[in-house]
Amino acid sequence: MNFRTLALPVIAATAFAVSTGGQAFAQAKEQFMPINAYWTGPYAAGGSAFGGGMIDYFKMLNERDGGINGVKLTWEKCETGYKTDRIVECYERLKKNGPTGMTLFHPMSTGGTYAVFERAEKDQIPVITLGYGNTAGSDGRVFPYLFPALTNYWSQNTAKIRFIGSQEGGMDKLKGKKIANVHHDSAYGKETIPILEAQAEKYGFEVKHYPVVHPGLDQKAIWLQIGRQYKPDWIILRGWGVMNPTALKEAARVNFPRDKMVGVWWSGAEEDTVPAGPAAEGYIAAGFHASGTEFPVIQDIIKHVYDKGNGELPRERLGSIYYNRAVVWGMVSAEAVRQAQDMVGKRPVTGAEVQKALETLDMNAQRIEGLGATGLMPTFKLTCADHEGGAAVKFQQWKGGKWVQISDWIETDQSMVRPMVEAAAAKYAKEKNITPRSCS
Amino acid sequence: MIYREAGQFKTSYAADEAIFPIIQDRWFVAAILAIGFIAVPILGNDYWLGSVFIPFLIFSLAAIGLNILVGYTGLISLGTAGFMAVGAFAAYKIATAFPWMNFLVVLILAGIVAALVGLVFGLPSLRIKGFYLAVTTLAAHFFIEWVFTHFGWFTNYSFTGVISSPPIEMLGFVVDTPESRYIMTLSIVVVLALVAKNLVRSELGRAWMAIRDMDVAAEVIGIPMLKTKLLAFAVSSFYCGIAGALWAFVYLGTVEPQAFDINRAFEVLFMVIIGGLGSILGSFLGAGFIVLMPIAITNGAAVFGAAVPADVLSNLELIIFGALIIFFLIVEPFGLARLWQVAKEKLRNWPFPY
Incomplete structure (x- = not known):
């Protein structure tokens, strides 16, 4: 084979690609949003909805309102494959884009959050991790540029125990009950162990942890132990990806009642229950937002984006759990920009300005109604010290092929979570x- | 014409033993170093230094480490990522236990810890070879990964197992800008590459190659198997360990076992195979190919703007990447280093090949 004739165009194309890539396209009156998600790899089912849903919301804002106060939103996609090193690469590639640089950053992975938040603080770009991320980051005094807003993992966990308590007929009835915590054996999965232990002590129940090795396709041994030996009253499923349907099927095999299984919100989407088939019937999962397309904001997306054929995803994915989660992420991002514009003027804002805006962001019922998202997301309010906002959690049950709300918004137990967050943040600060910084 | 050694006479043994015996090569290497140390930090921006050159250098180091084992000694290993993880966690433990310690000392200690671990997992290589050895090193990888996820001591009892790496300090100077991190990485890689190059030209290196070519014959001529094979594992793991520590401290900024999954081991193995087995230069070329190609493809497609959707693009990246690997292996099965050598030989006759 003639190497030269084949190689030269390849080398030339590569050199061209390398030399022209990564340029900033400076234009006025634009606000740049990075969209780094994962359209490939084992977690693409979630990742494609996250990226697509956020873009759909931004497209709708541009179409319906002409952007935010006349400032058009722009974005660029970056494929991460849910790999930490690619997330860092995407962050570095996109951070100078747009007239004011990257506005804010959604790492869309717990590992990625840990990898970028320190450089983001240096670059003055807020890192928003809605519903995941570094729990200690809720302490804004130590982590000024990290926003694990709405509800962090620990708060979610306290809401879950409260939900279980309410199902048992009161928190005092939890005494002597047995709870099995079936968790993904990773940073994400292990994060709730300390708060569960603390609650077990407080309420007098017993908790046992069952780690499942990534990716979680083989869980037979664990479920035999749970079903035949331990026989817990409740199971908390803290899975991710393919681990969830497998767990549901195994639970069906050992005949553990699915309506005594409560999943976290990374275990509670259609992608988790549909593959499990009838085994998923009755399974309960937490959520910080609702599913369905009946909300005005989703209807607007359909009207302004999908009816014009500009949608990012197949229509049937609209209203799914992951899609609506992405819309919530998009709303919080856009509202942070709007808040920043209210503070400094109707122009493209910088990351530092968005950071200040986020610390005063008050998503009250009125504001959520204005966005057309009543019932879709809970209210929350961020401050300088509290980067979480203490939003409430809703529980839903998988019935007849769709998620049905079975609880009201359940408040989290901040009296337990906050001291633990502060202790974790203080430990980090010391290290x-x-x-x-002072927040008064 | 320009690349010709005519008229260059070697008058001493030292001249004959030089790494680059031809004067043009010396100039070329000097020019590359000058570009690396001076031009790149001046011209490169944060993105280029932090996300392109630093990963490239770190992977070059890991590839050199694996090349010593696979390319020079002929022992196939899939434990690279595991040894990198050992280096990263060792560096983390040492840096947090002795915060005053110079980062370079931390690195070397981390490398030594990785070398010791490599020594232990190298023991089976005395009895088994080929694919069977690959399987035992694979087991080593999973064992190491399991240890780091399950024993809180390694992560200082962090409840998530993901820890952000401590700041890099040496002699009172904090390395935090992309420029300083790049210069530090480059210096470490240059020194270690030089050491590796001399090592493989030494008696030990020749013993490694003798084992690679035929271990029975090597034993017959008096090469001690135990010592030589274990040293190959130790040196290889030392390099991988330092690469792992740099990956965690300089590039990612976090220390987590997931950053060193089995794909990482395959990636480094591909670098060695594509770059050229048994070649230090090949390690750099292979690392360059594997690290830079996906980035070049994504950035290249970005030139065409929104015409290429991200989902197509990300699959396209895998397709082009795979096709290029096949292409290179068909055109030159001995790797990019061999291509370079062929090019040099052609250049000697140019422009009058007859």
């Missing part, structure tokens, strides 16, 4: 020699 890194950081003096927490």
Whole structure:
């Protein structure tokens, strides 16, 4: 084979690609949003909805309102494959884009959050992790640019125990009950162990942890132990990806009642229950938002984006759990920009301005209604010290092929979570020699 | 014409033993180093330094480490990612236990810890070889990964197992800008590459190659198997360990076992195969190919703007990447280093090949 004739165009194309890539396209009156998600790899089912849903919301804003106060939203997609090193690469590639640089950053992965939040603080770009991320980041005094807003993992967990308590008929009835925590054996999965232990002590129930090795296709041994030996009253399923349907099927095999299984919100989407088939019937999962297309904001997306043939995803995915989650992420991002514009003027805003805006962001019922999202997301309010906002959690049950709301918004137990968050943040500050900033 | 050694006479043994015996090669290497140390930090921006050159350099180091084992000694290993993880966690433990310690000392200690671990997992290589050895090193990988996920001591009892790496300090100077991180990585890689190059030209390197070519014959001529094979594992793991520590501290900024999954081991193995087995230069070329190609493809498609959707693009990246690997292996099964050598030989006759 003639190497030269084949190789030269390849080398030339590569050189061209390398030399022209990564340029900033500076234009006025535009607000740049990075969309780094995963359209490939084992977690693409979630990732494609996350990226597509956020873009759909931004497209709708551009179409319906002409952007935010006349400032058009622009974005660029970046494929991460849910790999930490690619997330870092995407972050570095996109951070200078747009007239004011990257506005904010959604890492869309717990590992990625840990990898970027320190550089983001240096670059003054807020990192928003709605419903995941570094729990200690809720302490804004130590982590000024990290926003694990709405509800962090620990708060979610306290709401879940409260939900279980309400099903048992009161928190005092939890005494002597047995709860099995079936978790993904990763940073994400292990994060709730300390808060569960603390609650077990407080309410007098017993908790046992069952780690499942990634990716979680083989869980037979664990479920035999749970079903035949331990026989818990409740199971908390803290899975991700393919681990969830497998767990549901195994639970059906050992005949553990699915309506005594409560999943976290990374285990509670259609992608988790549909593959499990009838085994998923009755399964309960937490959520920080609702599913369905009946909300005005989703209807607007259909009207302004999908009816014109500009949608990012197949229509049937609209209203699914992951899609609506992405719309919530899009709304919080856009509202942060709007808040920043209210503070500094109707122009493209910088990351530092968005950070200040986020610390005063008050998503009250009125504001959520204005967005057309009443019932879709809970209210929350961020402050300088509290980057979480203490939003409430809703529980839903898989019935007849769709998620049905079975609880009201259940408040989290901040009296337990906050001291633990502050202790974790203080430990980090000590390790890194950081003096927490004053928030008064 | 320009690349010809005519008239260059070697008058001493030292000249004959030089790494680059031809003067043009010396100039070329000097020019590359000058570009690396001076031009790149001046011209490159944060993205280029932080996300392109630093990963490239770190992977080059890991590839050199694996090349010593696979390319020079002929022992196939899939434990690279595991040894990188050992280096990263060792560096983390040492850096948090002794915060005053110079980062370079931390790195070397982390490399030594990785070398010791490599020594232990190298023991089976005395009895088994080929694919069977690959399987035992694979087991080593999973064992190491399991240890780091399950024993809180390694992560200082962080409840998530993901820890952000401590700041890099040496002699009172904090390395935090992309420029300083790049220069530090480049210096470490250049020094270690030089050491590796001399190592493989030494008696030990020749013993490794003798084992690679035929271990029975090597034993017959008096090469001690135990010592030589274990040293290959130790040196290889030392390099991988330092690469892992740099990956965690300099590039990612976090230390987590997931950053060193089995794909990482395959990636480094591909670098060695594509770059050229048994070649230090090949390690750099292979790392360049594997690290830069996906980035070049994504950035290249970005030139065409929104015409290429991200989902198509990300699959396209895998397709082009796979096709290029096949292409290179068909055209030159001995790797990019061999291509380079062929090019040099052609250049010697140019422009009058007859």
